[in-house]
Amino acid sequence: xxxxxxxxxxxxxxxxxxxxxxxxxxxxxxxxxxxxxxxxxxxxxxxxxxxxxxxxxxxxxxxxxxxxxxxxxxxxxxxxxxxxxxxxxxxxxxxxxxxxxxxxxxxxxxxxxxxxxxxxxxxxxxxxxxxxxxxxxxxxxxxxxxxxxxxxxxxxxxxxxxxxxxxxxxxxxxxxxxxxxxxxxxxxxxxxxxxx
Numbered sequence: 001x002x003x004x005x006x007x008x009x010x011x012x013x014x015x016x017x018x019x020x021x022x023x024x025x026x027x028x029x030x031x032x033x034x035x036x037x038x039x040x041x042x043x044x045x046x047x048x049x050x051x052x053x054x055x056x057x058x059x060x061x062x063x064x065x066x067x068x069x070x071x072x073x074x075x076x077x078x079x080x081x082x083x084x085x086x087x088x089x090x091x092x093x094x095x096x097x098x099x100x101x102x103x104x105x106x107x108x109x110x111x112x113x114x115x116x117x118x119x120x121x122x123x124x125x126x127x128x129x130x131x132x133x134x135x136x137x138x139x140x141x142x143x144x145x146x147x148x149x150x151x152x153x154x155x156x157x158x159x160x161x162x163x164x165x166x167x168x169x170x171x172x173x174x175x176x177x178x179x180x181x182x183x184x185x186x187x188x189x190x191x192x193x194x195x196x
Contacts, residue, residue, distance in 0.1 A: 074105055080190040082141055086122070086179045089136035091144060099141065102190060103148035114154040116191040117141050122182035123162045135159025141188045 080102060082095045091099070106112050119138030121130035138157045146152045162185065169181035 075102060075192065077189070080192070082188045082190070083183065084137055084186045084188070086186065087133070089133060089140050091140060096144065099144050100148065103145050103150055106192065107149055111194045112192050113195055114156065114193045115145070115150065116156045116158070116193065117188060118191065119159045119188045120164060120185055121162050122185040123165065124179065124182065127161055131159050131161035133159070134161050137188050141190065
């Protein structure tokens with residue numbers, strides 16, 4: 001017969017082991033932490049969780065494939081946002097480089113089912129003009145990603161004009177300063193729809 005003290009000890013040991021079974025991780029010989037399905041565990045910044053920093057190679061270098069939960073952590077919202085110059089819908093070299101990385105990660109990923117590309121404009125100009133401009137910006141991003149191999153049948157494009165502003169600018173600013181202040185509103189956001 002088990003005493004109360006022995007039963008308490010068994011309950012305590014079971015409670016300590018249960019989380020370990022659910023969140024089991026193993027140490028790879030290459031210093032990368034993996035979960036029980038052998039997926040590499042990454043931080044919210046998309047970096048590999050390591051047990052040591054002395055490993056010379058691991059699953060996070062080279063042509064490593066992303067796990068199902070990794071694509072969004074590898075591409076933050078800022079990584080998936082492309083900015084445009086005032087009254088323009090052409091990409092500059094900095095934004096092309098950003099899209100090159102986005103397309104590479106999307107194409108390497110097997111869990112991205114579709115992509116939504118949504119364009120925005122700042123508040124300067126008429127509503128109808130800004131809606132057209134934002135759609136042109138989104139279409140420019142779609143065309144660039146298509147040139148990198150992204151399948152266009154899985155891409156939705158939308159232009160929302162000056163809606164969803166992310167800036168807070170004083171309307172009394174001189175035009176040049178207002179244009180500068182509103183820069184973050186002249187953007188295209190890329191949303192990844194992934195398998196569950």
